[in-house]
Amino acid sequence: KQEVTQIPAALSVPEGENLVLNCSFTDSAIYNLQWFRQDPGKGLTSLLLIQSSQREQTSGRLNASLDKSSGRSTLYIAASQPGDSATYLCAVGTNAGKSTFGDGTTLTVKP
């Protein structure tokens, strides 16, 4: 059974800092890995999707990497802003369409 772990559970940084969120998974036979953002009481917004054959994806200030062999992914956020404050979830997907989610990292960016 796939297990997904996210470290740290919470992170507080001053505005402008670069930061890295970590996601690890136990079964390397994945179809894709996706990073989401969730604001309190809201649904999920997809940030980046990495297919199993890819190593990284970039969107604006966000960069996600994937190392299947070691069962790890990172989400790098450059020049953090207060508006980046949210919970970030990683989800590991199978080719059957199901996804297993980590517990998330709650990020607070202080002005």
Add this chain to the structure above:
Amino acid sequence: SAVISQKPSRDICQRGTSLTIQCQVDSQVTMMFWYRQQPGQSLTLIATANQGSEATYESGFVIDKFPISRPNLTFSTLTVSNMSPEDSSIYLCSADGPYGEKLFFGSGTQLSVL
């Protein structure tokens, strides 16, 4: 990209009643999924809904409690039956993208049961 409209966005319900949550996708999708997010926890898959067949439920979830309909390729409903305070959660529907390559989510239904 697919857009998923989910409603209601939130509701407060009495113990013992039922609530039906609707999800409408703006394009045809093969698979739709229903997730639950209990307070302070991550998402747990309830069931997979395919058009034309019964939903497939994950361990710990049963059809009598969470009946699901999938009448066509763009629509699905989840009913939370005979609710108790333990059912208070955010419920989210999701679907694969047009080419099955990406998971899109609805905005969620925040349910509180008194």
